[in-house]
Amino acid sequence: MRRVLVTGGGSGIGRAVARDFADGGDHVTISGRRLDALQETDAGRGMHCQTADVADETSMKALFDTPFDVVVANAGIGRAAPVANTSLDLWNTTIAVTLTGVFLTFREALAGMKSGGRLIAVSSIAGLHGEPNAAAYSAAKHGVMGLVKSLALEVAKRGITCNAVCPGWVDTPMAETAVTNVMQRLEISREEAKKRVFGDKPSGRIVKPEEVAAAVRYLASPEAAMVNGHGLVITGGET
Numbered sequence: 001m002r003r004v005l006v007t008g009g010g011s012g013i014g015r016a017v018a019r020d021f022a023d024g025g026d027h028v029t030i031s032g033r034r035l036d037a038l039q040e041t042d043a044g045r046g047m048h049c050q051t052a053d054v055a056d057e058t059s060m061k062a063l064f065d066t067p068f069d070v071v072v073a074n075a076g077i078g079r080a081a082p083v084a085n086t087s088l089d090l091w092n093t094t095i096a097v098t099l100t101g102v103f104l105t106f107r108e109a110l111a112g113m114k115s116g117g118r119l120i121a122v123s124s125i126a127g128l129h130g131e132p133n134a135a136a137y138s139a140a141k142h143g144v145m146g147l148v149k150s151l152a153l154e155v156a157k158r159g160i161t162c163n164a165v166c167p168g169w170v171d172t173p174m175a176e177t178a179v180t181n182v183m184q185r186l187e188i189s190r191e192e193a194k195k196r197v198f199g200d201k202p203s204g205r206i207v208k209p210e211e212v213a214a215a216v217r218y219l220a221s222p223e224a225a226m227v228n229g230h231g232l233v234i235t236g237g238e239t
């Protein structure tokens with residue numbers, strides 16, 4: 001039975017990924033800052049729920065008392081703001097959680113990881129191209145891609161891979177918050193706000209969390225042993 005860690009496992013993509021591994025028979029640990037959210041993800045599946053802030057070195061070290069076979073660095077935050085209105089606090093917090101959090105997660109994971117191990121970051125298409133009104137988030141996700149590609153080269157000889165998934169908009173609380181913010185700021189309907197935030201999609205819809213989980217499952221599989229340093233785009237043809 002593989003030991004799997006999913007950070008930010010209490011909602012959205014992290015929840016779908018954690019449940020996918022647990023339902024497939026893996027032993028899953030989920031982390032996040034809210035214990036009640038983690039327990040809701042578990043819903044009787046027998047996952048280990050541990051509170052940890054990905055931006056806090058001490059609490060991240062405590063997560064890795066025993067080594068994992070698969071580590072999914074999923075926790076991240078993103079708040080919309082044009083560069084001119086991005087406070088230093090918003091910039092620093094976004095980088096600390098969304099980029100440094102992935103670095104700490106992977107660095108701690110490396111110590112005990114054996115051959116066959118899998119490091120997977122939940123990045124974004126914002127890690128591959130620029131996003132107006134999301135410079136801090138996009139910069140953090142570009143940083144994640146640099147980390148993934150560099151680490152992939154460091155671990156290849158150990159039989160470990162390091163990859164990322166790069167989804168477009170996914171139907172999660174993060175997307176819902178973005179829609180609500182636009183709705184309130186522009187005083188428009190939810191449907192109108194969705195059109196503004198998500199734009200026209202080739203497939204006519206945004207991505208489901210379970211579709212990201214399926215991509216993560218593939219990257220974690222033995223069949224993906226030669227996929228390394230890759231960013232797997234999940235957009236339904238948008239890019």
Ligand code: NAP
Nearest residue numbers: 008011012013032033034053054075076124169170172174
């Ligand atoms: P979400 O539902 O808001 O999930 C974010 C998770 O990260 C939460 O469970 C949250 O749990 C955790 N988290 C936030 N700050 C943390 C911290 N300091 N320490 C530990 N955990 C923290 O949003 P989501 O859409 O599922 O996002 C998951 C990942 O997917 C993020 O990296 C995001 O950038 C990426 N992504 C999302 C989309 C999208 O459209 N939704 C698209 C591309 C990529 P706690 O609050 O309990 O800590």
